[in-house]
Amino acid sequence: MILIFVISQCKPTAKMSKPNLKFREGTEKDSRFILNKVTDLARFMDTEDMVTLTEEDFAKEFTSENKFINLLIAETDEEDSKFVGYAIFFPFFSSYSGKRLYLEDLFIEEKYRGNGFGKTFFREITKIGINKGCYSMEWTTLPDNDIAVGFYKSLGAINKTETEKWHAYYLPKDVFMKIANSSTMSITPKIKFREGTEKDSTFIFIKIVDLSKVSGSDNLVTLTEKDLEKELKNKFINVLIAETDEEDSKFVGFSLYFPFFNSFYGKRLYMEDLFIDEQYRGHGFGKLFLQELSKIGVQRGCAGMEWLTHPENNGAVRFYKSHGAIDKTETEKWHAYYLPKDVFIKMANL
Incomplete structure (x- = not known):
């Protein structure tokens, strides 16, 4: 899901002749x-x-x-x-x-x-x-x-925000930079990151559907595998894949992300999805993903990161807030349309 800002200052004014x-x-x-x-x-x-x-x-x-x-x-x-x-x-x-x-x-x-x-x-x-x-x-x-x-x-x-309960989160620039520059934790098993390609589209599409089922929103998925393959091939979106660093490497998780523009702050990174395979949750791999995404964002000239999540996803909310993320639907009352x-x-x- 995606976040945007429409800043409207709408106040009726006196009628005037309508120009073309x-x-x-x-x-x-x-x-x-x-x-x-x-x-x-x-x-x-x-x-x-x-x-x-x-x-x-x-x-x-x-x-x-x-x-x-x-x-x-x-x-x-x-x-x-x-x-x-x-x-x-x-x-x-x-x-x-x-x-x-x-x-x-x-x-x-x-x-x-x-x-x-x-x-x-x-x-x-x-x-x-x-x-x-x-x-x-x-x-x-x-x-x-x-x-x-x-x-x-x-x-x-x-x-x-009303109908599906999505809340908008962001990492402010100082927190974003701090995460990007923090030392990498030592976690077992060791993992390696790679950039996904259109060859990963079938596997990633299956994981997206699995993720939508967890949140009870699989009925909202209209994306097709062919759509995903096309946009990965065109490099319209980026997918970061984590695998165990061993000869017989195993899938650990993925993140879909891309740069976007905020008229208050400039260029930021948008995190569309972050998924960790169930067997690897609770071991710090989420933090490694945030570090890697922040480093990529800094290299691309981004000054912060944004995403949406469900407030009832307690584990995700605790994780994001523990890393300095701010729920701006809560603090600034922004609603997504x-x-x-x-x-x-x-x-x-x-």
């Missing part, structure tokens, strides 16, 4: 302007001190060889065009349903709110998503943002 919109793809030249808007949003939410993203970091994401974020800017369709709003989004991977779109930010300038531009943005983003092979979209918002919540639900969005595939496609075709 044009969309364009943002570039590094827009970095300063958009970062100022992100800071304005954070100030409105009284979280300005949380914004550590710099203009240089933001611009770098547009010029990187491995660029993965999209910035969509809306302007009035006139000679002296005016800024209307922006959205930051990117493709991500769900081990239950495959490739999806992740909406990080959606912002409409105050004087243009109440004119249906939010829905226009959603329609444009879903069309882009389908062109990228994505058939659903996720984001998060605060439950006390009544206008945003009402808007999302009117589109057919589902609050999966998504557009189901049928709603997503319908929106794109409006």
Whole structure:
């Protein structure tokens, strides 16, 4: 499952004549302007001190060889065009349903709110998503943002924090760096990590289904083995596999992960799955996985890690919190939303 931030500052404004919109793809030249808007949003939410993203970091994401974020800017369709709003989004991977779109930010300038531009943005983003092979979209918002919540639900969005009880966790930068730089524990049996490939897709797919059964959510798995093989082959996602370090090596566990973008902090690592085979649980291998993932994240320029888990998964919750993870659904009240595939496609075709 995937986490996102939609930061909405929705407040009805006086009606004005509705201008026509044009969309364009943002570039590094827009970095300063958009970062100022992100800071304005954070100030409105009284979280300005949380914004550590710099203009240089933001611009770098547009010029990187491995660029993965999209910035969509809306302007009035006139000679002296005016800024209307922006959205930051990117493709991500769900081990239950495959490739999806992740909406990080959606912002409409105050004087243009109440004119249906939010829905226009959603329609444009879903069309882009389908062109990228994505058939659903996720984001998060605060439950006390009544206008945003009402808007999302009117589109057919589902609050999966309410319906499926998912909570969002993260490792702050200082904890992330500390884990990455900590000395490796000596555990028996010794294990070795390797990067998974499309050749591992059958085995990993079976483990994903097993994992979904443990959480009672196997009915939600629409991912196919062929989908998983394709995305591993394209290196859209990464799989880290742990095996015993011996001639007749045995499977210990795996983690699906990928980089993503947070408009407050910049590039982070997202941990989609972490699975330890039952016979190896309780021996410290979970910590070794966190260490290895943190090291990989640091090498890729990430400054933290995020994931979702169930609050009733007591063992996982204790493990994550013992390593400095913060439940931001608990502390900051973020709720996760998504557009189901049928709603997503319908929106794109409006």
